[in-house]
Amino acid sequence: MGEKNHLGEFELIERFFAPLSGEGGFGLKDDAALMKVSPGKALVVTQDAIAEPVHFLPGNPPETIARKALRVNLSDLAAKGAVPTAFSLALGLGDAWREDWLEGFARGLAEDCRTYGLTLSGGDTFRTGGGTVISITAWGEIDPAQYRSRLTARPGDRLFVTGTIGEGALGLLAHTGKLPSLSAGTRDILERRYFVPEPPVSFAPLIAEFASASMDISDGFVGDLEKLATASGFDVEVNVPDIPFSREVREALDSGGVSPDRALESALSGGDDYQILFTVPESRVASFLEKAHKHSETGENTLVTPLAVIRKGSGRVRVLGDNGEPLEFAATSWRHF
Amino acid sequence: MGEKNHLGEFELIERFFAPLSGEGGFGLKDDAALMKVSPGKALVVTQDAIAEPVHFLPGNPPETIARKALRVNLSDLAAKGAVPTAFSLALGLGDAWREDWLEGFARGLAEDCRTYGLTLSGGDTFRTGGGTVISITAWGEIDPAQYRSRLTARPGDRLFVTGTIGEGALGLLAHTGKLPSLSAGTRDILERRYFVPEPPVSFAPLIAEFASASMDISDGFVGDLEKLATASGFDVEVNVPDIPFSREVREALDSGGVSPDRALESALSGGDDYQILFTVPESRVASFLEKAHKHSETGENTLVTPLAVIRKGSGRVRVLGDNGEPLEFAATSWRHF
Numbered sequence: 293m294g295e296k297n298h299l300g301e302f303e304l305i306e307r308f309f310a311p312l313s314g315e316g317g318f319g320l321k322d323d324a325a326l327m328k329v330s331p332g333k334a335l336v337v338t339q340d341a342i343a344e345p346v347h348f349l350p351g352n353p354p355e356t357i358a359r360k361a362l363r364v365n366l367s368d369l370a371a372k373g374a375v376p377t378a379f380s381l382a383l384g385l386g387d388a389w390r391e392d393w394l395e396g397f398a399r400g401l402a403e404d405c406r407t408y409g410l411t412l413s414g415g416d417t418f419r420t421g422g423g424t425v426i427s428i429t430a431w432g433e434i435d436p437a438q439y440r441s442r443l444t445a446r447p448g449d450r451l452f453v454t455g456t457i458g459e460g461a462l463g464l465l466a467h468t469g470k471l472p473s474l475s476a477g478t479r480d481i482l483e484r485r486y487f488v489p490e491p492p493v494s495f496a497p498l499i500a501e502f503a504s505a506s507m508d509i510s511d512g513f514v515g516d517l518e519k520l521a522t523a524s525g526f527d528v529e530v531n532v533p534d535i536p537f538s539r540e541v542r543e544a545l546d547s548g549g550v551s552p553d554r555a556l557e558s559a560l561s562g563g564d565d566y567q568i569l570f571t572v573p574e575s576r577v578a579s580f581l582e583k584a585h586k587h588s589e590t591g592e593n594t595l596v597t598p599l600a601v602i603r604k605g606s607g608r609v610r611v612l613g614d615n616g617e618p619l620e621f622a623a624t625s626w627r628h629f
Numbered sequence: 630m631g632e633k634n635h636l637g638e639f640e641l642i643e644r645f646f647a648p649l650s651g652e653g654g655f656g657l658k659d660d661a662a663l664m665k666v667s668p669g670k671a672l673v674v675t676q677d678a679i680a681e682p683v684h685f686l687p688g689n690p691p692e693t694i695a696r697k698a699l700r701v702n703l704s705d706l707a708a709k710g711a712v713p714t715a716f717s718l719a720l721g722l723g724d725a726w727r728e729d730w731l732e733g734f735a736r737g738l739a740e741d742c743r744t745y746g747l748t749l750s751g752g753d754t755f756r757t758g759g760g761t762v763i764s765i766t767a768w769g770e771i772d773p774a775q776y777r778s779r780l781t782a783r784p785g786d787r788l789f790v791t792g793t794i795g796e797g798a799l800g801l802l803a804h805t806g807k808l809p810s811l812s813a814g815t816r817d818i819l820e821r822r823y824f825v826p827e828p829p830v831s832f833a834p835l836i837a838e839f840a841s842a843s844m845d846i847s848d849g850f851v852g853d854l855e856k857l858a859t860a861s862g863f864d865v866e867v868n869v870p871d872i873p874f875s876r877e878v879r880e881a882l883d884s885g886g887v888s889p890d891r892a893l894e895s896a897l898s899g900g901d902d903y904q905i906l907f908t909v910p911e912s913r914v915a916s917f918l919e920k921a922h923k924h925s926e927t928g929e930n931t932l933v934t935p936l937a938v939i940r941k942g943s944g945r946v947r948v949l950g951d952n953g954e955p956l957e958f959a960a961t962s963w964r965h966f
Binding site (some may be wrong): 316318321322323324325326327328329331334335336337338339340341342343344345346347368369371372374380381382384386413414415416418419420421422423425427429431434436439441442443507508523 | 653655658659660661662663664665666668671672673674675676677678679680681682683684705706708709711717718719721723750751752753755756757758759760762764766768771773776778779780844845860
């Protein structure tokens with residue numbers, strides 16, 4: 293404990309965060325950042341925060357906390373069709389903060405800056421009276437005509453989802469010992485997805501080009517689909533056999549521990565997916581799928597799964613189980629409050 | 630207590646924050662915001678956070694907490710020469726949050742949105758394990774050639790400061806009972822400035838037009854002047870009789886309670902000023918003062934005080950007291966860590 297807290301704010305920024313600064317960030321030596329925007333483009337801006345112990349625990353690896361704090365924002369941008377360029381960070385440290393924690397945190401951020409081609413523009417370090425709080429604001433450029441809100445799906449459009457559903461929620465169950473029969477390899481994969489989500493960032497240009505409406509799945513597949521349906525005004529039925537599950541999720545659903553029904557409910561409503569739910573006008577589905585196929589050949593391999601055709605309505609979502617009966621959920625998404 | 634916490638996140642946003650949304654904010658119904666930028670302009674972005682109980686206490690009026698959380702960001706933008714246009718908010722609520730607190734908080738934000746012509750673009754509400762945390766990211770447009778960093782002052786430039794110094798720090802002393810001999814009227818004025826700072830937002834265009842370097846004073850006049858001097862590479866001597874103090878600060882300095890020396894040290898190093906320290910090339914001082922004078926005739930009345938001419942150097946700041954002797958400070962600014 294003799295090692296902790298001897299760095300001042302200036303040294304802390306200089307040592308851990310200034311190396312992540314880029315153009316317009318002035319080496320984090322200034323009060324603000326200057327963000328140029330290409331002619332004809334606008335910025336998409338999002339701000340999401342995570343806090344200890346609600347979203348992570350003191351013992352979690354700081355690298356993964358940093359990457360998750362950043363990636364939950366990249367997920368929002370991808371769902372809007374925007375490729376991220378920079379972010380700012382307000383980092384609130386509790387009294388128990390330690391340099392080695394901060395070092396791991398900065399290392400995780402640096403890794404993702406390289407992965408996604410991002411720079412840190414600035415922000416704030418401050419003390420909290422309690423646990424660590426991480427608030428990130430991220431942005432990216434977009435042709436404003438290609439911004440994809442969740443308000444603009446039209447009846448007859450086809451509903452799609454990227455990637456696979458349920459790893460995050462089942463990863464949390466596995467991490468907290470609620471899926472004891474899982475093989476170690478499967479548990480590792482699910483937990484890793486819970487700690488470090490993999491939003492389909494490189495898929496953003498296809499959302500921009502083809503989607504009629506789009507949002508990211510963060511609070512739960514069913515609940516977020518309800519939000520999309522409510523915002524755009526449609527009804528939809530989704531069959532569970534059409535929902536993309538990974539091999540690991542299928543193993544978890546069958547593994548015992550919690551009942552298969554409860555595990556399925558978690559996978560569909562527990563959140564932490566960070567995939568994209570979006571609609572494509574029927575007339576453009578063929579060309580969309582062709583481009584999506586080409587995109588996956590680049591090695592990015594974003595799975596795209598059609599789920600249903602949406603109907604005029606008012607936000608009603610029915611999820612039909614293997615037997616064709618509608619599933620009942622205690623809650624369709626994770627509630628923040 | 631039966632009243633508390635029965636709102637969900639959706640209702641909470643809908644009721645308290647959606648009314649503050651503007652163009653590109655989609656009524657806070659979307660995952661992100663779309664921020665258009667005028668041709669030829671860039672964005673200046675800043676993110677500052679405040680946390681309970683470090684920056685405010687549970688009993689403080691929520692209206693003032695909201696306004697301070699916003700204004701500390703506006704202060705950064707003004708110092709860069711930018712007029713603010715919008716902001717996003719990550720609001721972390723502890724378990725003890727109450728609707729009436731949130732109502733006051735939103736009312737304070739709404740008031741400042743009107744005062745400064747701002748809209749809320751989006752953000753996040755989340756739970757913390759401890760106290761309330763407020764992280765705001767604010768931005769404004771600027772001609773990129775007019776962005777004023779703290780790195781670019783040149784020897785021979787004249788150092789200025791806006792407004793008056795010390796109200797915030799002495800307001801906190803008064804609020805915590807350390808200036809018992811103060812008259813009630815003076816105490817009220819100083820406390821109000823501590824709770825709701827008044828950054829010279831409307832002065833930003835003059836900073837953009839005339840300053841060679843600029844920063845806001847948030848952590849303490851002397852410490853922040855040292856930061857400006859270090860960033861730009863200059864030395865400077867400032868005489869205490871040249872530093873602008875309000876009538877209320879002068880009364881506090883003479884009022885007893887803490888010793889006059891300690892009160893002066895607080896005023897000059899305690900922070901919470903949210904004024905602007907900036908330099909103007911000597912050749913432009915006359916036209917700057919003429920425009921500043923005209924600006925103050927509009928009713929905005931931003932006081933501008935010349936302090937010294939800066940010399941080539943390495944960040945050394947000397948503050949000379951009434952008797953011409955250099956003052957010694959235990960700490961030249963508030964330390965965050």
